[in-house]
Amino acid sequence: MKVYLESFGCSASQASGEIMKAAVERLGHELLCSGEAEKAEVYICNSCTVKYTTEQKILYKIRSMGEKGLEVVVSGCMPEVQLDDILHANPEAHILGVNAVSRLGDLLASIEQRKKEGLLAGRLEIRTSEPLGFLNVPRERSNPNIHICQISQGCNFACSYCIVRHARGKLQSFPPEAIVEDIRSAVAEGCREIWLTSQDDSQYGMDTGFKLPELLRLISEIPGDFKVRVGMMNPFSVLPILDDLVDAFDSDKIFKLLHLPIQSASHSVLKRMNRLHKMDAVDTIITKFRSRFDDLSLFTDIIVGFCDETDEDFEETVEWVKKYRPEKVNISRYSPRPHTKAFTFRNLDSRIPVQRSHDLHKVCEQIKLGSKQQMIGWKGRVFVSKYTELGDVLTRTDSYRPVVISGSNLKPGEYASVEITAAKPGYFLGKLLEE
Structure with missing residues (x-):
């Protein structure tokens, strides 16, 4: 067929x-x-x-x-x-x-x-009640150099807006030995960038006792030239493992990328969202990571226009973005989902999330522009991730910043010394430096 x-x-x-x-x-x-x-x-x-x-x-x-x-x-x-x-x-x-x-x-x-x-x-x-066939099975990869490894299924928390927990159920962490073998096989097949994914990576092992930092250490011991991108981690599940997690990120094989969704910087909105963290905890996490890794990249997710979000609530979020200057902000307008607690809450006028999304995008673009300009002239080591559609190579700094190199013989999995020469909307341009 x-x-x-x-x-x-x-x-x-x-x-x-x-x-x-x-x-x-x-x-x-x-x-x-x-x-x-x-x-x-x-x-x-x-x-x-x-x-x-x-x-x-x-x-x-x-x-x-x-x-x-x-x-x-x-x-x-x-x-x-x-x-x-x-x-x-x-x-x-x-x-x-x-x-x-x-x-x-x-x-x-x-x-x-x-x-x-x-x-x-x-x-x-x-249907099956248990997740089957997610590891150590053949793949038709979208990119032959990138392997996406799902480390668990489900979530043990209950954010009031989230329908995914109802779809995927409670946390079920996959066995560490199966994850290691899955990645080992992917590296043997030529993959040079490994993405660890789940509903919340830092929840890994909360149901088994074998936590994410231990898993990262096992993965870092796998032979071969590859780098690992750790996926989204919620502040409330990072906090209990923070010190061990920062230590695990010290591995040369782990990109210094922290994807930490705050969703809002207003405590009143966080309470209605049933997000189990305070903003001082977020500050603690970011400060510890940035203290250890000078060149850390910070990604976050923000929902604008959540039920009863006031102008003051939104302004708190804007000010947080201006203060912490994340490299990437995934902005979503609140969308009521069936089966969630928030589905019964009073929604804002639909024009408000649209305007707030526009305003926050504007702030983020200004921050991104300033950060990109500061990177021009940067010199350092990059990891070759994959070929681009035009035949150039996409490399990444240790903090996952993308740098495109033209006219080279570099291959995925190699390292090179480069200088960033220009900034484009989604990436940097660089030139090779003599070793």
Whole structure:
């Protein structure tokens, strides 16, 4: 069968998509390239339910592909929490549960058999209670140099706006030996950049006692030339492991990148969000990381326009951004999600989140522009991550800043000394220095 697979959402969802693509090809089906959906017999939608806009896009895809006569399979988070919406859009949609990535072959085999026998349509559904097939399985990677390793499934906290916890359940940390073997195999296959992903990386091991710092130390001992990008970590789950975590980041194989979502700098908003941290704890975390790593990159996530957020609340967040100057801010307008506590809260006028998002973007761009200008003339060591579409190489500083080098013979996994010569919107330009 001709199969078209489309993934939405986070890096964990992207990793599941890579696993399912490999399964499609391994089973002898034809995996169609991007833009070839019209040729497909089966459309697989690896869904995300974090934002209303994404949800609506997915429901449109599910409906329109079904109307064109395609067999539609919906995987990912949406089937766990919005099955009725999916079936309203397409009553014949097949369902692959968020934990059942490894069962895609069974689902496709059933679809193919029924097509061969000319049986009447009827939807199929496969779910598993335990997460299966996320590690040590073949991948069809979006980039052959980057391996996305999911280290756990689920979350033990309950932010009032978050639907993902309802979709993925309570925390289940994957065995450290399986994670190490998964990364070891990826490095042997040529991957030079490893992304550790989950709903919250710093929760890893809260259910088993084998915590993230210990896991990072094991990963750092794997032979080979590779670097590790640790994914998003919530302040309230970082704090209990802070000292050990900073020590673990000292490894040469760990990018000095701290992705610490605050969502808001207002304590009253944080309370309504059920975010279990105070801003002095955030300050403690950032101060300890910056004290150890001078060139640390700080990423954060912020939700604007949350229920009852006042102008004063928003201004506190803006002032926090101006003070701590993160290199990247992922800004989201609050989007009410079903099954969450905040779904019952009073929402702001829809124009307010739009304006606040615009205002915060403006502040972030000014900060980013100033930071980029300060980097011009920087000299230091970079790690070669991957080739660009134009044949240049994308390198990264120890703090994950992207530097593109043209006209070199560098290969992924190598190190080089460079000077940053210019700044572009999403990256820097650099030139090689003689060793």
